[in-house]
Amino acid sequence: MLRLGTPHDAVSRWRRRAILRLGFVGAVGLAATEMTALVAPFIRVNRIEGLGNPVAVGTKAQVLGLFSATNDRPILFREGRFFLLHPPGGIIAAYRKCTHLGCAVPWSDSEDRFHCPCHGSEYDKRTAVVLKNPAPKPLQLFHITENTEGELIVDTNPLRVIDRTKDDWDPSVIEIAVT
């Protein structure tokens, strides 16, 4: 015989459904919060800020003067997020974004190399090729030109980088040659 539910049964069923729905929404919210917490540091590090503009870094002679006074210590341009480096035969500009997961790579005076704080990758002082993994390839390079006044201009557009896929020094990437 068909048994009709009482109004009390209907209310219980409605309550159960409401509790289940609440639980589901809560679980989704929790998962979203955890995902955000997980990726937020990388989003913050990768945020493009101050990039994309041409940056004047001085004349060749001025840059070389600084290198010779500091035993070729990389020269940081914080706003443009790059270092000027002094490989054999030229001047290059290395984008300081780690090629592993994108952390900003600092120079370490005590180690005389770049050392990424996130997962320990290390890069060479003069060429920015990888000395220690997990970085899969050298730091990317920004293009440099010399204007009619002899000033070096670094193009910090991250979409126009020189991407070196092999992990050894290739002098053909040098755009500003020095003798």
Ligand code: FES
């Ligand atoms: S982001 Fe630099 S080593 Fe992982």
